[in-house]
Amino acid sequence: MAYSDKVMEHFTNPRNMGEIDNPSGVGTVGNAQCGDIMRVYFDIDDEGIIRDVKFKTFGCAAAVATSSMATELVKGKSIQDALKVTNAAVCEALDGLPPIKVHCSLLAEEAIHAALWDYAEKNGIVIEGLEKPKTDIHEDDEDSEEY
Amino acid sequence: MTTTTSTQVSRQIYLDNAATTAVYPQVVEAMLPYFTTAYGNPSSIYGLGNSAKEAVTDARRRIAAHLNVPTQDLYFTAGGTESDNWAIKATADAYQAKGKHLITTAIEHHAVSHSTAWLERHGFEVTYLGVDESGLVDPTAFEAAIRPDTILATMIFANNEIGTIQPIKELAAIAKSHGVLFHTDAVQAVAHVPIDVADLGVDMLSASAHKFHGPKGVGFLYIRKGLKTKSFVDGGGQERKRRAGTENVPGIMGMAKALDLCMADFDARVAHELALRDHLIERVLAEVDHVRLNGHRTQRLPNNANFSFEFVEGESLLLSLEQKGIMGSSGSACTSGSLDPSHVLLAIGLPHEIAHGSLRLTLGEETTMADIDYTVESIKGVLGCLRMMSPLYDDYLHGRKALTVIK
Numbered sequence: 001m002a003y004s005d006k007v008m009e010h011f012t013n014p015r016n017m018g019e020i021d022n023p024s025g026v027g028t029v030g031n032a033q034c035g036d037i038m039r040v041y042f043d044i045d046d047e048g049i050i051r052d053v054k055f056k057t058f059g060c061a062a063a064v065a066t067s068s069m070a071t072e073l074v075k076g077k078s079i080q081d082a083l084k085v086t087n088a089a090v091c092e093a094l095d096g097l098p099p100i101k102v103h104c105s106l107l108a109e110e111a112i113h114a115a116l117w118d119y120a121e122k123n124g125i126v127i128e129g130l131e132k133p134k135t136d137i138h139e140d141d142e143d144s145e146e147y
Numbered sequence: 148m149t150t151t152t153s154t155q156v157s158r159q160i161y162l163d164n165a166a167t168t169a170v171y172p173q174v175v176e177a178m179l180p181y182f183t184t185a186y187g188n189p190s191s192i193y194g195l196g197n198s199a200k201e202a203v204t205d206a207r208r209r210i211a212a213h214l215n216v217p218t219q220d221l222y223f224t225a226g227g228t229e230s231d232n233w234a235i236k237a238t239a240d241a242y243q244a245k246g247k248h249l250i251t252t253a254i255e256h257h258a259v260s261h262s263t264a265w266l267e268r269h270g271f272e273v274t275y276l277g278v279d280e281s282g283l284v285d286p287t288a289f290e291a292a293i294r295p296d297t298i299l300a301t302m303i304f305a306n307n308e309i310g311t312i313q314p315i316k317e318l319a320a321i322a323k324s325h326g327v328l329f330h331t332d333a334v335q336a337v338a339h340v341p342i343d344v345a346d347l348g349v350d351m352l353s354a355s356a357h358k359f360h361g362p363k364g365v366g367f368l369y370i371r372k373g374l375k376t377k378s379f380v381d382g383g384g385q386e387r388k389r390r391a392g393t394e395n396v397p398g399i400m401g402m403a404k405a406l407d408l409c410m411a412d413f414d415a416r417v418a419h420e421l422a423l424r425d426h427l428i429e430r431v432l433a434e435v436d437h438v439r440l441n442g443h444r445t446q447r448l449p450n451n452a453n454f455s456f457e458f459v460e461g462e463s464l465l466l467s468l469e470q471k472g473i474m475g476s477s478g479s480a481c482t483s484g485s486l487d488p489s490h491v492l493l494a495i496g497l498p499h500e501i502a503h504g505s506l507r508l509t510l511g512e513e514t515t516m517a518d519i520d521y522t523v524e525s526i527k528g529v530l531g532c533l534r535m536m537s538p539l540y541d542d543y544l545h546g547r548k549a550l551t552v553i554k
Contacts, residue, residue, distance in 0.1 A: 011466065017536055028538060035460065035488070035503045039538040056538040060462035064536065 003061060004095035010065035015072050018054040025122065027114025029133060031107055036063045038107050040071065040115040048079050055111070062101035063108075069093050070108035079116060083129055085109070110134065158472040160518045164358075164450055165307055165335060165509035166476060170401070171360045177404035178362065181397040189394050190385065199396050206403035210367065213410050214352070215343045222368050222386045223399050227334035227355030230368035231258035231301075233379035233390075234330045234351045238299050239266050241375040242328070246296025247271045250327075252284050253494040254311075255303050258353075259332050260490075263301070280496050281443040282311030290321050299328045304336035304352075308478055308491040308507055309442030310451030312340060319348040328374070334358055334366075338409035339417070339448055344369060351376070356398065361405030365398030416512045420450040423510050423519050427452050430523045435530060441495060441505065450510040453478075455497060458540035459504045459533040467529040468506075473522055478505040500539070 003011075020026075024044035030037040036059030043052035053075050057067040070090045074082040087105035091097050097105060114133040120126060161169075181202065187195030189203050203223075211218040224230045239249060251263050253275045263273045274292045276284050284302060293300075300322045305312045315331055322329040330351035336342060338359035344352055351374070355366035370376055370389070382391025409416070428440055437457035456464065461477030468475060478489030488502035497505075508522065534540040541547075 008466075011463070012470065014536065019541070033487070035499055037538050039541075056536055056541055058458065058537045058539050059460050061466050063460075064463060 002098065003065075004097075006093075006095045007061060007065040007097065010068040010094065011061040014055075014064055014068040016054050016068065016075065017056070019056060020052060020054050023115075025115040025117075025119025027111050027116070027118050027133065029107060029110045029114050031103065034059075034103070036060065036104060036107055038063065038067050038111040040067075040111040042115050042119060044079070044119055050074055050077055050079070050082055059104065059107070060101070062097050062104040065094055066090050066097075066105045066108040067111070070105075070112060074112060079119075079127055080129075082112060082116065083127070085112065158521070160473045160514070160522060162473060162475045162508040162510060162514065162518075162522065164511040165310075165448075165507065167357045167363065168360045168511060169513075170357075170362055171405060171408055173408060174361055174401045174404045178397040178401040181400050186396075189396065190383070199394075203394050203396060203399055206399045209403045210406055213406050214337075214369065215345045216369050217372060219387065220369055220372050222370060222390050223394060223402075224366050224368055224390060225364055225395070226366040227256075227332065227353050227358075228258040229379075230353035230355070230366050231256070231330075231332050232262050233368055234353060234370075234376070235259065235262040235299070235301055236266065237379045238328060238330070238351070238374070238376045239271055241377055242298040243271075246294070246298045248274070248294050248297045250274045250276065250289065250292050250297060250300040252276045252278060252302050252313075254278055254282060254306055254309075254491045255301070256307055256332055256334065258334075259301055259303065278311075278494055281446070282306055282309045282441075282491070282495050283443060283446070284313055284318065286314065286317050286321055289318055290325070293322075293325045293327055297325070297327050299330065301330040301332065304331045304333040304342075305340060305448050305451075306442065306491060307335050308489055309453045309495065310335075310447035310509075311442045312336070312446050312448065315349065316347050319350075323348060335448060338406060338413070339450065341413075350374060356402035356405055359405050359409045361402040362398050365395050365402050367402070412512075417449045419512060420510050420514070423514055423516060424449060424452055426516065427508065427510075427519045427523065430519075431526065434523065435527060439501075441492060441497070448509075451507070452509075453505060453507045455492070455501045456504045456506065456530055457501060458537045458543065459530060461503055461505050463533055464504065464506055464529060467533065468522075468525060471525040471529070473525055475509075476507045478502060478507065 020041040020043050023041040025042045028039040038057045041054045042050055045051050053071045055067045055071050057064050073085045087109040090105045090108055110133050116130055117133055185198055187199040189200035207221050208218045211221045267273050276288055278284055302313055304315055319329040328350045331349050332353045334355045337354040350371045352369040357363040378389050380391045385391055439455050441453040465477050478492045488499055492502035492505055
């Protein structure tokens with residue numbers, strides 16, 4: 001299994017690692033099968049712009065690198081633009097992931113959605129296009145078992 | 148795997164000798180003539196063939212002497228995996244008229260456990276004995292599991308992950324007293340723990356050269372005289388008609404030389420490794436929080452240390468250590484090509500989230516005390532970073548219950 005240089009660079013120097021006190025939204029998701037867990041914190045301003053984002057991740061290098069890249073991709077964006085950041089976009093930005101590690105990028109997408117869901121609930125708003133996230137993404141991840 | 152130039156370091160510390168070992172230069176030297184000048188086929192009748200045959204016979208005699216087995220009972224194979232497959236599948240086949248039940252342990256190498264699983268798909272029954280938290284099989288439980296139709300027991304001599312050494316002599320005696328054949332996968336044990344096969348009383352024993360500074364792709368299986376176990380690889384009449392295929396003469400010569408060298412300095416090498424292993428274990432347990440030693444504290448391979456570090460994941464740990472020049476391995480799911488953590492770590496009772504954060508370091512004779520101290524310092528540094536990144540550690544520090552996603 002070989003990681004791209006970009007994955008290794010983000011693993012070695014993760015962006016946005018840490019936490020935010022009194023976050024606008026926080027979401028934690030895990031994959032029960034491989035054990036990875038990711039938590040995302042958002043600071044969202046009155047205009048609905050993601051001013052700051054932090055993450056904490058328990059997982060392999062791919063999980064850490066996708067956390068780092070996903071948070072980079074949503075930082076400074078509007079909520080609607082953040083929703084458009086898909087796992088495929090995260091993978092591509094990292095110059096790809098080994099096939100068995102693609103599920104790690106799902107974790108990042110779900111963690112962002114979970115944090116946005118928390119923000120919406122706290123503020124009593126509905127974010128168009130956002131569905132209630134799963135806390136365990138493994139139930140949607142059966143294909144990755146086939147390796 | 149690729150690493151960026153910025154992460155290349157000059158210091159390289161190889162602590163994965165259970166995965167494979169460096170071939171000794173003297174071993175390479177001993178092999179070379181059999182590629183280029185003495186390249187004859189041992190089955191050929193002219194001089195070039197005869198001298199190859201004599202070389203193989205000499206290698207067999209030397210290896211057999213180190214293990215205290217009759218020379219003719221040692222059969223050369225393509226490695227530990229073939230030896231295990233042969234011992235288990237062909238013995239089950241040969242004795243199935245007596246019964247179709249086998250006994251093994253929950254902590255076998257896949258070469259054994261996938262062989263017994265194959266037998267289960269072909270009409271055999273297999274009992275998998277659990278182990279205690281140090282990885283030891285309970286001899287009483289073994290005896291209780293023996294049935295009238297039990298034909299074979301196969302148990303790993305020294306575990307490749309956690310290093311625990313089983314009481315093989317006692318287990319083999321129990322098998323013998325019930326008329327059950329006993330095989331042991333000694334791939335990690337040969338040249339690392341004293342082995343006198345006659346004294347052990349096992350019927351079959353597997354080994355692999357590249358675990359003791361020999362070449363890859365060659366190993367052997369000892370089969371006690373009188374066993375009905377037939378050939379597993381069909382073809383020509385090599386190895387007394389028990390293992391077809393032209394002998395890997397250079398590999399066999401390399402294996403014999405490697406074992407000669409390992410046995411010549413056995414006491415000094417093991418004493419050196421033991422001192423370093425214990426220093427490593429003592430420092431890590433004393434200086435790192437939320438850590439456990441996996442495997443038995445004393446009844447373990449002299450070069451094996453296996454730890455679980457809470458709140459961190461194994462692959463991240465390995466890659467971070469690699470960036471400091473340290474090469475180890477992990478029972479983490481993410482490093483295994485499957486998504487499940489090691490069956491060995493689960494068998495000794497570790498919960499999934501702890502099994503994910505395991506680190507195996509296996510030392511060699513070239514390892515120094517300075518290497519160990521550097522490794523301990525590196526582990527402490529890397530753990531600090533990874534735990535700072537871990538939501539599980541965060542939850543622990545804040546007294547929060549972690550999100551429960553672990554099955």
